[in-house]
Amino acid sequence: MIPTQDPPLPGGDAGATAALVERLFREVYNGQAFDLAEQLFADDYVNHQPGAAPGISGLRQWASTMLTMFPDLTGTIEHMVVQNDRAMVFVAWHGHMAGTGKELNSQTANLYRVRDGRIAEHWSVFDYSALVPFGITPPDQEQPASEPDWHASPAEQENLRLVLKVWEEVMQKQNLDYADEHYRADYIQHNRFAAQSGGGLAGMKQFFAGLFVAAPDLTGTIDHILVQDDFVALFSRWRGREATSGRELKLHTADLLRIEDGRIAEHWDVFDYSAVAQFGIIPPPR
Structure with a gap:
């Protein structure tokens, strides 16, 4: 819906949101410091990624599976757009399959919503075509939508x-x-x-x-x-x-x-x- 008048400019520290997401990739995913997950994610964290188990335990499970398959997997943020308490990042993933050395190059887009300094919600878009050769079956990527945030300049x-x-x-x-x-x-x-x-x-x-x-x-x-x-x-x-x-x-x-x-x-x-x-x-x- 497009509003007929401008809403007031509010809260939501975009700088803190960006820093939190950058830390997630730098320390947790690329640094494999998954003990930090409790610090970065809300206790009631909701992950809308299809096939993912719920909560922080589901995040750990997904990471464990991917790192078992690709021990050197890293994600590079290529683009980031931050608006108040939400950040969307376009990420290039690179790694090699354990035992074979077969190279993986894949792309995802990830949307995070931050609440009280911790990640509270996550949505994603995957290009699964790069994962199919490794035996991963693409799921239906249907996820709940959200309304535009008109708190902007x-x-x-x-x-x-x-x-x-x-x-x-x-x-x-x-x-x-x-x-x-x-x-x-x-x-x-x-x-x-x-x-x-x-x-x-x-x-x-x-x-x-x-x-x-x-x-x-x-x-x-x-x-x-x-x-x-x-x-x-x-x-x-x-x-x-x-x-x-x-x-x-x-x-x-x-x-x-x-x-x-x-x-x-x-x-x-x-x-x-x-x-x-x-x-x-x-x-x-x-």
Whole structure:
């Protein structure tokens, strides 16, 4: 919902939120100091990651499983957007399988909500395509959504409104003409698969035009959205059916958009290629 008037600017220490998430990756995940989990996570911590056991014990169980498979696993934060008490991070994971040395390169996007200086809630988007060769079966990534936080500066609120409206017009109503006024002509696409359709706004429109032909009822719905300065980060779920076969498409993505002069200028994402493998779509090499 887009508010008709600006809410007051409130609480939520973005700097403390960012520092807490950075510490989580530096000390707990990469440093494997899991004894710190009780300090960093709330006692009633809720993890919405599909298949994860609940609470801090579930976090330890997940970490133990992954580190048994990939003892040198590390996660590098490539992008972070922080708004008040929430942080969304785009993470590149790298490691080698125990016993074989087979290399893993994977991507996730993680959304954390902080309460009283500790992580209280977590959502995620995984690209499971890199994990399938290691025997991991991709789960349904459906997770509960959240409302936009309109406690932001006026400029940030405008960026939120822009992205929400673009998703409504372009990704739900498939009105590609709307993109002409809201994307820069020199728009930069970092998704390797989408970039194959060409550069700039023209390439973006060609990519989505092809998707809408292949799946005429395809829609993208925003589940979570954060804003920080000129960046908007979001989780989306996509639904549709292939025109020729009627096969259902269910896809979850995380998107990071850079806004410049009131237009979308640049895009990064985490894209679960395992969800579209049945349609012959594979990730281009990094």
